Amino acid sequence: MPHMQPVTFTPIGVIHSPYKEKFGIPRQPSLVPAARITLELVPPFDHPDAVRGLEAFSHVWISFVFHQTAARGWTPLVRPPRLGGNAKVGVFASRSTHRPNPLGLSLVELLGVDTSNGVRLLLGGADLLDGTPVLDIKPYIPFVEARPEAQGGFVDGPPPALAVSWSEQASADLAAATDAPADFAELIVQVLAQDPRPAYQDDPERIYGVRLYCYDVRFKVAGQSAQVLEICR
Amino acid sequence: MPHMQPVTFTPIGVIHSPYKEKFGIPRQPSLVPAARITLELVPPFDHPDAVRGLEAFSHVWISFVFHQTAARGWTPLVRPPRLGGNAKVGVFASRSTHRPNPLGLSLVELLGVDTSNGVRLLLGGADLLDGTPVLDIKPYIPFVEARPEAQGGFVDGPPPALAVSWSEQASADLAAATDAPADFAELIVQVLAQDPRPAYQDDPERIYGVRLYCYDVRFKVAGQSAQVLEICR
Numbered sequence A, B: 001m002p003h004m005q006p007v008t009f010t011p012i013g014v015i016h017s018p019y020k021e022k023f024g025i026p027r028q029p030s031l032v033p034a035a036r037i038t039l040e041l042v043p044p045f046d047h048p049d050a051v052r053g054l055e056a057f058s059h060v061w062i063s064f065v066f067h068q069t070a071a072r073g074w075t076p077l078v079r080p081p082r083l084g085g086n087a088k089v090g091v092f093a094s095r096s097t098h099r100p101n102p103l104g105l106s107l108v109e110l111l112g113v114d115t116s117n118g119v120r121l122l123l124g125g126a127d128l129l130d131g132t133p134v135l136d137i138k139p140y141i142p143f144v145e146a147r148p149e150a151q152g153g154f155v156d157g158p159p160p161a162l163a164v165s166w167s168e169q170a171s172a173d174l175a176a177a178t179d180a181p182a183d184f185a186e187l188i189v190q191v192l193a194q195d196p197r198p199a200y201q202d203d204p205e206r207i208y209g210v211r212l213y214c215y216d217v218r219f220k221v222a223g224q225s226a227q228v229l230e231i232c233r
Helices: A168-176 A184-193 B168-176 B184-193
Strands: A007-009 A013-016 A036-041 A059-065 A103-114 A120-124 A133-139 A163-166 A208-212 A215-222 A225-232 B007-009 B013-016 B036-041 B059-065 B103-114 B120-124 B133-139 B163-166 B208-212 B215-222 B225-232
Touching: A059 A120, A059 B103, A103 B059, A103 B133, A133 B103, A163 A168, A163 A184, A168 A184, A168 A225, A184 A208, A184 A215, A184 A225, B059 B120, B163 B168, B163 B184, B168 B184, B168 B225, B184 B208, B184 B215, B184 B225
Parallel strands: A163 A225, B163 B225
Antiparallel strands: A007 B007, A013 A036, A013 A133, A036 A120, A059 A103, A059 A133, A103 A120, A208 A215, A215 A225, B013 B036, B013 B133, B036 B120, B059 B103, B059 B133, B103 B120, B208 B215, B215 B225
């Protein structure tokens, strides 16, 4: 088969994101609307013409590389967190990052197109790691791609959200974090509400840390409640 | 930026399709439900485990390479057929095949999973060329990816369908095409109904040919009506 050779792609852009590591990133986009993420096109793709008319679309597809986990390779079976980390499904029946080709696909809200100096897209609700190489941007076509009647297998709705409370220390840390964006508290609440713990870990005394911007947000989870303990620089 | 190097992907499978050339392929998937297309996984990706559980999903994403047009390169501006081939939009505001990375994305119906001898997926409504190299398969997650409220820019609905009639010659040719699939007539009608002519060609005497399976289907279009003229082997 003549066309089955490997194919090489060049990143057209890079993601700037508060998510500095995989832990804490929502398992689906749109679960954390407060995450404001920027996609910056890189030369020679950063011409304003390349995004002309894009602002007429409310949602776009981002095709990207799972760069942080690409070196780990793949296995035919994976354990999706949505199944409690216990049951196995085929890698192609999952959105796992450990795929034969480490190719990611996210539907994100297009909040703005800035062509004043190069090209920057402001994205809402994205689940993208800082530094992610982007391969393509495509407009979302609702009349073709919105299929509410589709059967979603084992992924049949958003996971139940945790209630999030703040310790006194965490509230004080937040007040002192004057260089964080205005919606930092909202981002923390949304990230913790979607329960970033690994599947099947349920130790109410265990302290986790999630990196958002330049901060380490420490928290614990008991039952259906998360508490922010402290926010360390 | 350390991760911005080119990235190389290996095809995991290949498409078997009645569409033998780009002309005639619907401009969006799902417009031609009669197109029965098979995705065959290739070694070492053809293990039944890799698709375990996939049958619980009614729709899947296929990421693929626009292999036939990849060598043509890209330009920042393209002329989408939906705008009459006249107006220009940015390549990232279109689903044009002439992209910086020739990466295609199609939402298709998953009609069957056959693991009796390797792995074959039966796909419905796909807009994929015969021989297309496939890079990834992902399940469609309706609660995240079905956004009927999204703004679809200039692509706000299916194009108006042409009425399709048959000449006596075409009907005779169809009756003689005993090695074609049972739904060949349905496929021809659906392919012609979505008006495969290049934008801005409107010559009622011009005869077009579209290759489906091993046949050349000759037709012409006047107003909102297409007529099948003959079906040549």
